[in-house]
Each structure stands twice: as structure tokens, then as C-alpha cells.
Amino acid sequence: MSTDNYHVTIRELCEYEDISESIIVSAVDHEIAMPVAGHMTEEWVFEESQLVWIRRAIRLHEDLDLDWVATAMLIDLLREKERLESENQALRQRLNRFIVE
Template identity: 45%
Template sequence: MIDTRLTICFDELCELENIDQEWVIEIIDYGIAKPISGTDKNDWYFDTSSIIWFKKAVRIYNELEVDWGAVAMIIDLLKQKQMLQEENQLLQNRLHRFHKVDL
């Protein structure tokens, strides 16, 4: 099986998304996002889907002017919300199919 996951390295993430290297390290330290491989920043690689969380974290940090700990809590809540919305949609789809079968 071929792994088609797209990745981005630490330097590319910082350069392409215009995120300060220290902020990326803070985001990782607080568990907001994490590398999918590598042991230090020189060989860190991230799943490109994690870019969304980096961008949200930076935006929250800048706009709300809160510390990284608060940003981590907000991102955790946003991730939980997303997971619950996806689960709710799945259950809604199942319910809809169930009702179609009953008719």
C-alpha cells in the first residue's frame, strides 16, 4: 500500500506560512500540533492537514493576545467541537438511511 499523505518540513512550514520558528516550537511544546516524524526541528515533518491548526493557533495568539497555554486550551476545544460535529453528521446520515429503509 502506498502512503499518499502530504508532508511539509519545519523550514517550509515557517517560510510558506510565515510563522516564526519559535512560535512553531511553542505550538509543538503545548501539544497543539505535532510532527509526524523527526526528533528535532531539523528533521521534523508535519502532515499538511496540521497546517490548519498552526494557522488557527497563531491567529488566536495574535488576535486574542493570550498566552500559548490558553491557545492550547482553545485549540483543544475546537478539535473536540470538530470531532463532535463529524460524529453527529455520521449519526445523522445513519438515521436518515434507517428512516429511508423503513418507508
């Protein structure tokens, strides 16, 4: 992923993903995604990285028929898994510098 993030409004997100605003509100209410700008719902703006988690949450919510609390817990676990995998990869790279084959 590039270092340049693009931003999308809640309206654009709803239109592009063909979802209702209430789904995005639920995702924000359960801290699955957080807008980077906007105080009122119709002003919300999201970064590109948040869109990935919103999409995953919607799929989990619908495909597994989970409530939003369970969906948020699962998203937290998936985020932690990604963080640990990234940390593990970085540690392996550091370790490989000391291993002579």
C-alpha cells in the first residue's frame, strides 16, 4: 500500500459499496472504523485503511449473521493477528542477519 492515503466521504462510501448509512454508523459506534474528519454523520470522512476494515466487518456481519458486538470483537482479533504477523516478520528479518548458513 502506498504512503499516500485517499479519503472518502460517508456518502461516497455508501454509494460505492451500496450500503446504508446506518451500517457505517454501526461500524463507527462499535469502533470498527473511525472517521478522520467530520463532527456530524453526514460530514464523516474515512481514510483508505478504514475502508478495508469496514468492508471486512460488513462481510462478517452479513455472511456469518453476527451482531455488531461480535463483529467488532472479531475485527479486533483480526487486527491483532495482522499486527503480530507484521511484528513476527520484522523480528525474523532482524534474526536472519545474525544467522550464518
